[in-house]
Amino acid sequence: MPKKKPKKPKRPQKNWKKFWKLGADEFNTQFFGVNKDGELTATEGHHIYNLSDLAYKYGTPLQVIFPFIIEDRLKDLIGYFQAYMKIYGYRGKFFYHYPMKVNQNKEFILSLLSEGANLEATSANELWIVKKLWEGEKFNSKIRVLCNGPKTDQYLDLIEELRAKGMNIVPIIESLDEIERLSKYKGDIGARIDLNIKTDSHWDKKFDRFGLSEKDALELNKMKNLKVMHYHLGSQIKTQKSILNGIKHAFSMYIQLQKIHPSLDTLDIGGGFGIPYEKKKFYTAKGVSSKIIKILKNLSDKAGIRHPNLIVEWGQYIVAPAEMTIYKVLSKKFIPKANAKAWYIIDGSFMNDIKDTWAIHQKFHVIPANNMHGALKTTWLAGSTCDSDDKYTAGGNYILLPKLHDNQDQFVAVLDTGAYQDGLASHHCLLATPLKIIARDGMIKIARKRESADSIGKLFGWNGDPK
Numbered sequence: 001m002p003k004k005k006p007k008k009p010k011r012p013q014k015n016w017k018k019f020w021k022l023g024a025d026e027f028n029t030q031f032f033g034v035n036k037d038g039e040l041t042a043t044e045g046h047h048i049y050n051l052s053d054l055a056y057k058y059g060t061p062l063q064v065i066f067p068f069i070i071e072d073r074l075k076d077l078i079g080y081f082q083a084y085m086k087i088y089g090y091r092g093k094f095f096y097h098y099p100m101k102v103n104q105n106k107e108f109i110l111s112l113l114s115e116g117a118n119l120e121a122t123s124a125n126e127l128w129i130v131k132k133l134w135e136g137e138k139f140n141s142k143i144r145v146l147c148n149g150p151k152t153d154q155y156l157d158l159i160e161e162l163r164a165k166g167m168n169i170v171p172i173i174e175s176l177d178e179i180e181r182l183s184k185y186k187g188d189i190g191a192r193i194d195l196n197i198k199t200d201s202h203w204d205k206k207f208d209r210f211g212l213s214e215k216d217a218l219e220l221n222k223m224k225n226l227k228v229m230h231y232h233l234g235s236q237i238k239t240q241k242s243i244l245n246g247i248k249h250a251f252s253m254y255i256q257l258q259k260i261h262p263s264l265d266t267l268d269i270g271g272g273f274g275i276p277y278e279k280k281k282f283y284t285a286k287g288v289s290s291k292i293i294k295i296l297k298n299l300s301d302k303a304g305i306r307h308p309n310l311i312v313e314w315g316q317y318i319v320a321p322a323e324m325t326i327y328k329v330l331s332k333k334f335i336p337k338a339n340a341k342a343w344y345i346i347d348g349s350f351m352n353d354i355k356d357t358w359a360i361h362q363k364f365h366v367i368p369a370n371n372m373h374g375a376l377k378t379t380w381l382a383g384s385t386c387d388s389d390d391k392y393t394a395g396g397n398y399i400l401l402p403k404l405h406d407n408q409d410q411f412v413a414v415l416d417t418g419a420y421q422d423g424l425a426s427h428h429c430l431l432a433t434p435l436k437i438i439a440r441d442g443m444i445k446i447a448r449k450r451e452s453a454d455s456i457g458k459l460f461g462w463n464g465d466p467k
Protein backbone atom coordinates (compact mmCIF):
# COMPACT_ATOMS: atom_id res chain seq x y z
CA MET A 1 0.00 0.00 0.00
CA PRO A 2 1.39 3.44 -0.80
CA LYS A 3 2.36 5.42 2.23
CA LYS A 4 -0.15 8.07 3.19
CA LYS A 5 1.08 11.50 2.26
CA PRO A 6 1.32 13.81 5.24
CA LYS A 7 -1.53 16.28 5.43
CA LYS A 8 -0.69 19.67 4.01
CA PRO A 9 -0.30 22.05 6.91
CA LYS A 10 -2.99 24.62 7.34
CA ARG A 11 -2.01 28.20 6.60
CA PRO A 12 -3.08 30.88 8.99
CA GLN A 13 -5.66 33.14 7.38
CA LYS A 14 -5.99 36.19 9.55
CA ASN A 15 -6.64 35.11 13.10
CA TRP A 16 -3.00 34.55 14.01
CA LYS A 17 -3.64 34.27 17.70
CA LYS A 18 -6.09 31.49 17.15
CA PHE A 19 -3.84 29.74 14.67
CA TRP A 20 -0.99 29.55 17.17
CA LYS A 21 -3.45 28.73 19.98
CA LEU A 22 -2.67 31.88 21.93
CA GLY A 23 -4.98 34.00 24.06
CA ALA A 24 -7.00 30.93 25.11
CA ASP A 25 -7.84 30.11 28.72
CA GLU A 26 -8.35 26.46 27.89
CA PHE A 27 -4.69 26.20 26.82
CA ASN A 28 -3.39 28.48 29.60
CA THR A 29 -2.24 30.93 26.91
CA GLN A 30 -4.57 33.78 27.85
CA PHE A 31 -1.51 35.95 28.59
CA PHE A 32 0.10 35.47 25.18
CA GLY A 33 -0.56 37.06 21.81
CA VAL A 34 0.88 38.11 18.46
CA ASN A 35 1.61 41.72 17.54
CA LYS A 36 1.19 43.25 14.10
CA ASP A 37 4.78 42.38 13.18
CA GLY A 38 4.17 38.70 13.91
CA GLU A 39 6.08 38.67 17.21
CA LEU A 40 5.12 36.81 20.33
CA THR A 41 3.91 38.96 23.23
CA ALA A 42 3.01 38.44 26.87
CA THR A 43 0.60 40.80 28.60
CA GLU A 44 0.70 41.67 32.29
CA GLY A 45 -2.19 44.03 33.04
CA HIS A 46 -1.60 46.89 30.61
CA HIS A 47 2.03 46.10 30.09
CA ILE A 48 3.22 44.18 27.04
CA TYR A 49 6.49 42.23 26.81
CA ASN A 50 7.83 41.47 23.34
CA LEU A 51 9.50 38.07 23.48
CA SER A 52 11.27 38.47 20.16
CA ASP A 53 12.89 41.72 21.37
CA LEU A 54 13.92 39.99 24.59
CA ALA A 55 15.52 37.14 22.65
CA TYR A 56 17.51 39.66 20.57
CA LYS A 57 18.51 41.67 23.60
CA TYR A 58 19.48 38.89 26.04
CA GLY A 59 20.47 36.21 23.53
CA THR A 60 19.38 32.60 23.44
CA PRO A 61 18.81 30.04 24.88
CA LEU A 62 16.62 32.13 27.11
CA GLN A 63 14.14 31.26 29.79
CA VAL A 64 11.56 33.82 30.76
CA ILE A 65 9.77 33.57 34.09
CA PHE A 66 6.45 35.38 34.57
CA PRO A 67 5.67 35.67 38.29
CA PHE A 68 2.33 37.34 37.53
CA ILE A 69 1.15 34.13 35.85
CA ILE A 70 1.98 32.10 38.97
CA GLU A 71 0.15 34.61 41.15
CA ASP A 72 -2.84 34.79 38.86
CA ARG A 73 -3.22 31.02 38.70
CA LEU A 74 -2.86 30.43 42.41
CA LYS A 75 -5.27 33.23 43.26
CA ASP A 76 -7.84 31.70 40.89
CA LEU A 77 -7.38 28.20 42.24
CA ILE A 78 -7.76 29.21 45.89
CA GLY A 79 -10.74 31.30 44.83
CA TYR A 80 -12.48 28.34 43.16
CA PHE A 81 -12.13 26.06 46.16
CA GLN A 82 -13.19 28.70 48.65
CA ALA A 83 -16.16 29.72 46.54
CA TYR A 84 -17.42 26.16 46.11
CA MET A 85 -16.97 25.46 49.80
CA LYS A 86 -19.24 28.40 50.49
CA ILE A 87 -21.76 27.49 47.79
CA TYR A 88 -22.11 23.89 48.95
CA GLY A 89 -21.98 24.68 52.68
CA TYR A 90 -18.72 22.81 53.18
CA ARG A 91 -17.34 23.37 56.65
CA GLY A 92 -13.76 22.10 56.27
CA LYS A 93 -10.92 24.52 55.45
CA PHE A 94 -8.95 24.70 52.23
CA PHE A 95 -5.14 24.80 52.10
CA TYR A 96 -2.87 25.00 49.08
CA HIS A 97 0.58 23.47 49.59
CA TYR A 98 3.14 24.06 46.86
CA PRO A 99 5.24 20.96 46.11
CA MET A 100 8.69 22.56 45.99
CA LYS A 101 10.19 19.88 43.76
CA VAL A 102 8.14 21.14 40.80
CA ASN A 103 10.28 24.25 40.56
CA GLN A 104 12.58 25.41 43.36
CA ASN A 105 13.61 28.70 41.77
CA LYS A 106 13.42 31.51 44.28
CA GLU A 107 11.25 33.63 42.00
CA PHE A 108 8.66 30.86 41.88
CA ILE A 109 8.58 30.10 45.57
CA LEU A 110 8.48 33.73 46.69
CA SER A 111 5.62 34.49 44.27
CA LEU A 112 3.64 31.52 45.56
CA LEU A 113 4.22 32.53 49.17
CA SER A 114 3.00 36.03 48.39
CA GLU A 115 -0.33 34.52 47.30
CA GLY A 116 -0.68 32.50 50.49
CA ALA A 117 0.81 29.13 49.51
CA ASN A 118 1.92 26.71 52.19
CA LEU A 119 4.76 24.35 51.24
CA GLU A 120 5.49 20.70 50.69
CA ALA A 121 9.09 19.51 50.71
CA THR A 122 10.56 16.25 49.44
CA SER A 123 14.09 16.26 50.77
CA ALA A 124 16.39 17.68 53.43
CA ASN A 125 17.86 20.05 50.87
CA GLU A 126 14.48 21.49 49.92
CA LEU A 127 13.73 21.89 53.61
CA TRP A 128 17.01 23.76 53.99
CA ILE A 129 15.54 26.46 51.71
CA VAL A 130 12.53 26.61 54.04
CA LYS A 131 14.88 26.99 56.99
CA LYS A 132 16.68 29.90 55.29
CA LEU A 133 13.36 31.68 54.73
CA TRP A 134 12.26 31.00 58.32
CA GLU A 135 15.51 32.31 59.76
CA GLY A 136 15.32 35.39 57.58
CA GLU A 137 11.82 35.97 58.98
CA LYS A 138 10.48 35.84 55.44
CA PHE A 139 7.43 33.83 56.46
CA ASN A 140 4.12 34.45 58.02
CA SER A 141 4.53 32.17 61.03
CA LYS A 142 1.14 30.60 60.25
CA ILE A 143 2.61 28.78 57.29
CA ARG A 144 2.52 25.00 57.39
CA VAL A 145 5.16 22.78 55.80
CA LEU A 146 4.55 19.14 54.90
CA CYS A 147 7.56 16.83 54.58
CA ASN A 148 7.34 13.91 52.18
CA GLY A 149 9.93 11.55 50.82
CA PRO A 150 12.17 9.05 52.59
CA LYS A 151 13.48 10.51 55.86
CA THR A 152 17.23 10.41 56.31
CA ASP A 153 18.58 11.29 59.75
CA GLN A 154 19.65 14.67 58.39
CA TYR A 155 16.10 15.30 57.12
CA LEU A 156 14.49 14.21 60.41
CA ASP A 157 16.91 16.33 62.45
CA LEU A 158 16.02 19.36 60.38
CA ILE A 159 12.28 18.67 60.76
CA GLU A 160 12.70 18.46 64.53
CA GLU A 161 14.88 21.56 64.63
CA LEU A 162 12.29 23.62 62.76
CA ARG A 163 9.45 22.34 64.92
CA ALA A 164 11.40 23.27 68.04
CA LYS A 165 11.79 26.77 66.58
CA GLY A 166 8.00 27.08 66.33
CA MET A 167 7.25 26.09 62.76
CA ASN A 168 4.08 24.15 61.98
CA ILE A 169 5.92 21.35 60.22
CA VAL A 170 4.24 18.04 59.51
CA PRO A 171 6.28 14.96 58.59
CA ILE A 172 4.33 12.51 56.45
CA ILE A 173 5.02 8.86 57.20
CA GLU A 174 6.33 7.34 54.01
CA SER A 175 7.15 3.83 55.18
CA LEU A 176 6.76 1.58 58.22
CA ASP A 177 10.43 2.12 59.13
CA GLU A 178 9.71 5.75 59.91
CA ILE A 179 7.00 5.05 62.44
CA GLU A 180 9.17 4.43 65.43
CA ARG A 181 11.08 7.65 65.20
CA LEU A 182 8.05 9.71 64.20
CA SER A 183 5.91 8.29 67.02
CA LYS A 184 8.01 10.42 69.37
CA TYR A 185 7.46 13.54 67.27
CA LYS A 186 5.76 16.31 69.23
CA GLY A 187 3.83 18.03 66.44
CA ASP A 188 1.17 16.88 63.98
CA ILE A 189 2.01 14.05 61.64
CA GLY A 190 0.53 12.64 58.46
CA ALA A 191 0.55 9.32 56.65
CA ARG A 192 0.86 8.72 52.95
CA ILE A 193 -1.33 5.96 51.62
CA ASP A 194 -0.64 4.13 48.39
CA LEU A 195 -4.24 3.95 47.17
CA ASN A 196 -5.08 0.73 45.49
CA ILE A 197 -6.61 2.16 42.32
CA LYS A 198 -5.59 2.65 38.73
CA THR A 199 -4.90 6.14 37.46
CA ASP A 200 -4.57 7.53 33.97
CA SER A 201 -1.09 9.00 34.19
CA HIS A 202 2.56 8.33 33.55
CA TRP A 203 3.10 6.49 36.82
CA ASP A 204 4.03 2.91 37.57
CA LYS A 205 0.95 1.87 39.48
CA LYS A 206 1.71 -1.81 39.48
CA PHE A 207 4.94 -1.32 41.38
CA ASP A 208 4.18 1.91 43.23
CA ARG A 209 6.69 2.17 46.07
CA PHE A 210 5.40 5.33 47.76
CA GLY A 211 3.62 5.42 51.08
CA LEU A 212 1.97 2.71 53.15
CA SER A 213 -0.20 0.05 51.59
CA GLU A 214 -3.86 0.32 52.56
CA LYS A 215 -3.53 -2.81 54.65
CA ASP A 216 -0.47 -1.57 56.56
CA ALA A 217 -2.11 1.80 57.12
CA LEU A 218 -5.21 0.23 58.64
CA GLU A 219 -3.09 -1.86 61.00
CA LEU A 220 -1.27 1.11 62.53
CA ASN A 221 -1.67 1.53 66.29
CA LYS A 222 -3.53 4.60 67.40
CA MET A 223 -1.49 7.78 67.01
CA LYS A 224 -2.78 10.77 68.95
CA ASN A 225 -1.20 13.29 66.62
CA LEU A 226 -2.13 11.83 63.22
CA LYS A 227 -3.74 14.76 61.49
CA VAL A 228 -3.31 14.33 57.74
CA MET A 229 -4.07 11.48 55.40
CA HIS A 230 -2.14 12.04 52.20
CA TYR A 231 -2.06 10.39 48.81
CA HIS A 232 -0.59 11.29 45.43
CA LEU A 233 -1.74 9.49 42.30
CA GLY A 234 0.96 10.67 39.89
CA SER A 235 1.53 13.66 37.64
CA GLN A 236 -0.29 14.84 34.53
CA ILE A 237 -3.43 12.80 35.22
CA LYS A 238 -5.23 12.47 31.92
CA THR A 239 -8.87 12.48 32.94
CA GLN A 240 -11.14 14.18 35.44
CA LYS A 241 -12.61 10.78 36.19
CA SER A 242 -9.28 9.52 37.55
CA ILE A 243 -8.99 12.51 39.86
CA LEU A 244 -12.52 12.07 41.17
CA ASN A 245 -12.20 8.30 41.56
CA GLY A 246 -9.12 9.02 43.66
CA ILE A 247 -11.18 11.29 45.93
CA LYS A 248 -13.93 8.72 46.39
CA HIS A 249 -11.54 5.88 47.09
CA ALA A 250 -9.42 8.01 49.43
CA PHE A 251 -12.50 9.04 51.37
CA SER A 252 -13.34 5.42 52.14
CA MET A 253 -9.83 5.01 53.59
CA TYR A 254 -10.15 8.29 55.45
CA ILE A 255 -13.24 7.25 57.40
CA GLN A 256 -11.69 3.91 58.34
CA LEU A 257 -8.50 5.60 59.52
CA GLN A 258 -10.38 8.24 61.44
CA LYS A 259 -12.06 5.54 63.55
CA ILE A 260 -8.62 4.40 64.71
CA HIS A 261 -7.05 7.87 64.93
CA PRO A 262 -9.75 10.37 65.96
CA SER A 263 -7.34 13.31 65.57
CA LEU A 264 -7.40 12.82 61.77
CA ASP A 265 -9.17 15.84 60.28
CA THR A 266 -7.40 16.64 57.00
CA LEU A 267 -7.38 14.95 53.60
CA ASP A 268 -4.42 15.79 51.36
CA ILE A 269 -5.15 14.84 47.76
CA GLY A 270 -1.61 15.48 46.48
CA GLY A 271 -0.79 16.69 42.98
CA GLY A 272 -1.47 15.43 39.49
CA PHE A 273 -3.68 18.05 37.86
CA GLY A 274 -2.48 18.17 34.26
CA ILE A 275 -1.59 20.75 31.64
CA PRO A 276 -3.12 20.61 28.12
CA TYR A 277 0.32 20.22 26.50
CA GLU A 278 -1.25 18.62 23.46
CA LYS A 279 -3.73 21.44 22.93
CA LYS A 280 -6.65 19.06 23.07
CA LYS A 281 -9.78 19.53 25.16
CA PHE A 282 -8.88 19.13 28.81
CA TYR A 283 -10.65 19.20 32.16
CA THR A 284 -10.64 22.52 34.05
CA ALA A 285 -9.69 23.53 37.59
CA LYS A 286 -13.02 25.29 38.04
CA GLY A 287 -15.01 22.20 37.06
CA VAL A 288 -12.89 19.75 39.03
CA SER A 289 -12.75 21.85 42.21
CA SER A 290 -16.54 22.11 42.22
CA LYS A 291 -16.92 18.35 41.85
CA ILE A 292 -14.34 17.58 44.55
CA ILE A 293 -16.15 19.70 47.12
CA LYS A 294 -19.53 18.32 46.16
CA ILE A 295 -18.31 14.72 46.45
CA LEU A 296 -16.56 15.27 49.79
CA LYS A 297 -19.58 17.07 51.20
CA ASN A 298 -22.01 14.33 50.16
CA LEU A 299 -19.78 11.48 51.33
CA SER A 300 -19.06 13.07 54.73
CA ASP A 301 -22.72 13.89 55.31
CA LYS A 302 -23.67 10.34 54.43
CA ALA A 303 -21.02 8.94 56.77
CA GLY A 304 -22.01 11.40 59.48
CA ILE A 305 -18.50 12.83 59.96
CA ARG A 306 -17.10 16.36 59.95
CA HIS A 307 -16.16 17.65 56.50
CA PRO A 308 -12.40 17.09 56.25
CA ASN A 309 -10.05 20.00 55.81
CA LEU A 310 -8.68 19.76 52.31
CA ILE A 311 -5.07 20.09 51.15
CA VAL A 312 -4.31 20.36 47.43
CA GLU A 313 -0.75 20.10 46.07
CA TRP A 314 -1.27 20.70 42.35
CA GLY A 315 2.19 21.87 41.31
CA GLN A 316 2.53 21.48 37.58
CA TYR A 317 -0.90 23.03 37.04
CA ILE A 318 0.09 26.23 38.83
CA VAL A 319 3.64 26.78 37.58
CA ALA A 320 4.13 25.16 34.16
CA PRO A 321 2.62 28.10 32.20
CA ALA A 322 4.77 30.64 34.07
CA GLU A 323 8.00 29.93 32.20
CA MET A 324 8.89 29.65 28.52
CA THR A 325 12.13 28.61 26.86
CA ILE A 326 13.30 30.37 23.70
CA TYR A 327 15.90 29.09 21.25
CA LYS A 328 17.35 30.39 18.02
CA VAL A 329 17.46 28.24 14.89
CA LEU A 330 21.12 27.77 13.95
CA SER A 331 20.70 25.88 10.71
CA LYS A 332 18.40 23.77 8.60
CA LYS A 333 18.78 20.32 7.06
CA PHE A 334 16.58 18.59 4.53
CA ILE A 335 14.80 15.42 5.71
CA PRO A 336 14.02 12.95 2.94
CA LYS A 337 10.68 11.12 3.25
CA ALA A 338 9.29 12.03 6.63
CA ASN A 339 6.33 13.84 8.11
CA ALA A 340 8.46 16.98 8.25
CA LYS A 341 10.47 18.61 5.47
CA ALA A 342 13.40 19.99 7.45
CA TRP A 343 15.38 19.69 10.63
CA TYR A 344 15.81 22.98 12.41
CA ILE A 345 18.88 22.78 14.64
CA ILE A 346 18.50 24.95 17.74
CA ASP A 347 21.18 26.59 19.87
CA GLY A 348 20.32 24.62 23.02
CA SER A 349 19.25 21.16 23.98
CA PHE A 350 15.93 19.41 24.58
CA MET A 351 17.72 16.67 26.44
CA ASN A 352 19.38 19.14 28.80
CA ASP A 353 16.86 21.92 29.22
CA ILE A 354 13.44 20.31 28.60
CA LYS A 355 14.18 16.83 29.73
CA ASP A 356 10.63 15.48 29.62
CA THR A 357 10.73 15.70 25.80
CA TRP A 358 13.37 12.99 25.98
CA ALA A 359 12.61 11.07 29.17
CA ILE A 360 8.85 10.55 28.85
CA HIS A 361 8.27 11.87 25.30
CA GLN A 362 6.11 14.66 26.66
CA LYS A 363 4.70 16.92 23.97
CA PHE A 364 4.96 20.68 24.43
CA HIS A 365 3.32 23.68 22.80
CA VAL A 366 6.01 24.94 20.40
CA ILE A 367 5.53 28.16 18.44
CA PRO A 368 7.70 30.75 16.70
CA ALA A 369 8.56 33.88 18.68
CA ASN A 370 8.86 36.00 15.52
CA ASN A 371 7.80 35.84 11.86
CA MET A 372 4.46 34.45 12.94
CA HIS A 373 2.78 35.91 9.88
CA GLY A 374 5.21 34.41 7.40
CA ALA A 375 5.15 31.34 5.14
CA LEU A 376 5.49 28.09 7.05
CA LYS A 377 7.40 24.86 6.87
CA THR A 378 6.92 21.47 8.52
CA THR A 379 9.92 20.86 10.76
CA TRP A 380 11.48 18.63 13.34
CA LEU A 381 13.68 20.28 15.94
CA ALA A 382 17.12 19.03 16.93
CA GLY A 383 19.22 20.09 19.91
CA SER A 384 22.89 20.97 19.80
CA THR A 385 24.26 18.00 21.73
CA CYS A 386 25.77 15.07 19.83
CA ASP A 387 22.90 12.78 20.78
CA SER A 388 20.48 11.54 18.15
CA ASP A 389 17.78 11.48 20.83
CA ASP A 390 18.20 15.20 21.42
CA LYS A 391 15.20 16.18 19.31
CA TYR A 392 11.60 17.22 19.39
CA THR A 393 9.30 15.89 16.67
CA ALA A 394 5.90 16.29 18.39
CA GLY A 395 5.69 12.51 18.58
CA GLY A 396 6.87 11.85 15.01
CA ASN A 397 4.42 14.36 13.60
CA TYR A 398 5.78 17.82 12.76
CA ILE A 399 6.11 21.33 14.15
CA LEU A 400 4.99 24.16 11.91
CA LEU A 401 7.50 26.98 11.92
CA PRO A 402 8.28 29.91 9.64
CA LYS A 403 10.55 29.41 6.65
CA LEU A 404 14.01 30.74 7.42
CA HIS A 405 15.19 34.01 5.88
CA ASP A 406 18.74 35.10 5.22
CA ASN A 407 19.97 37.75 7.64
CA GLN A 408 17.12 37.23 10.04
CA ASP A 409 17.15 35.20 13.23
CA GLN A 410 14.31 32.79 13.78
CA PHE A 411 13.30 32.22 17.40
CA VAL A 412 11.33 29.25 18.65
CA ALA A 413 9.42 29.37 21.94
CA VAL A 414 8.53 26.30 23.96
CA LEU A 415 5.64 27.15 26.28
CA ASP A 416 4.82 25.64 29.69
CA THR A 417 8.39 24.77 30.70
CA GLY A 418 7.88 26.00 34.28
CA ALA A 419 7.28 22.58 35.86
CA TYR A 420 10.01 20.03 36.56
CA GLN A 421 12.31 20.95 33.65
CA ASP A 422 14.64 23.20 35.69
CA GLY A 423 15.26 20.65 38.44
CA LEU A 424 15.91 17.91 35.89
CA ALA A 425 18.19 20.02 33.68
CA SER A 426 21.72 18.78 32.95
CA HIS A 427 24.94 19.57 31.09
CA HIS A 428 25.32 16.95 28.36
CA CYS A 429 28.16 18.03 26.02
CA LEU A 430 28.75 20.80 28.57
CA LEU A 431 26.18 23.05 26.95
CA ALA A 432 25.22 25.99 29.13
CA THR A 433 21.86 26.19 30.86
CA PRO A 434 19.67 28.96 29.37
CA LEU A 435 19.99 32.48 30.72
CA LYS A 436 17.01 33.18 32.98
CA ILE A 437 15.16 36.47 33.11
CA ILE A 438 12.19 37.61 35.14
CA ALA A 439 9.44 39.69 33.56
CA ARG A 440 7.59 41.49 36.32
CA ASP A 441 5.80 44.83 36.65
CA GLY A 442 6.93 45.80 33.17
CA MET A 443 10.60 45.34 34.04
CA ILE A 444 13.13 42.70 33.10
CA LYS A 445 15.71 41.40 35.54
CA ILE A 446 18.39 38.83 34.94
CA ALA A 447 17.81 36.06 37.47
CA ARG A 448 20.61 33.68 36.46
CA LYS A 449 23.49 34.74 34.22
CA ARG A 450 24.50 32.63 31.28
CA GLU A 451 26.95 29.97 32.41
CA SER A 452 30.48 30.38 31.17
CA ALA A 453 32.82 27.57 30.10
CA ASP A 454 34.66 28.21 33.34
CA SER A 455 31.61 27.87 35.57
CA ILE A 456 30.45 24.69 33.84
CA GLY A 457 33.98 23.26 33.94
CA LYS A 458 34.03 23.76 37.70
CA LEU A 459 31.04 21.46 38.08
CA PHE A 460 33.32 18.72 36.78
CA GLY A 461 36.34 19.58 38.88
CA TRP A 462 38.14 21.82 36.41
CA ASN A 463 39.17 24.42 38.95
CA GLY A 464 42.13 26.61 38.21
CA ASP A 465 45.16 24.87 36.79
CA PRO A 466 44.02 22.09 34.40
CA LYS A 467 46.39 19.34 35.61
Ligand SMILES: *Cc1c(COP(=O)(O)O)cnc(C)c1O
Pocket residue numbers: 099101102120148232234235236270271272273313314315316317419
Ligand atom coordinates in the same frame (compact mmCIF):
# COMPACT_ATOMS: atom_id res chain seq x y z
C1 LIG B 1 5.20 15.54 42.70
C2 LIG B 1 4.26 15.70 43.80
C3 LIG B 1 3.26 16.69 43.75
C4 LIG B 1 3.04 17.57 42.55
O1 LIG B 1 2.54 16.88 41.47
P1 LIG B 1 2.02 17.68 40.17
O2 LIG B 1 1.78 16.60 39.19
O3 LIG B 1 3.09 18.60 39.78
O4 LIG B 1 0.78 18.39 40.57
C5 LIG B 1 2.44 16.84 44.84
N1 LIG B 1 2.57 16.06 45.93
C6 LIG B 1 3.51 15.09 46.01
C7 LIG B 1 3.62 14.28 47.24
C8 LIG B 1 4.37 14.88 44.96
O5 LIG B 1 5.29 13.92 45.04
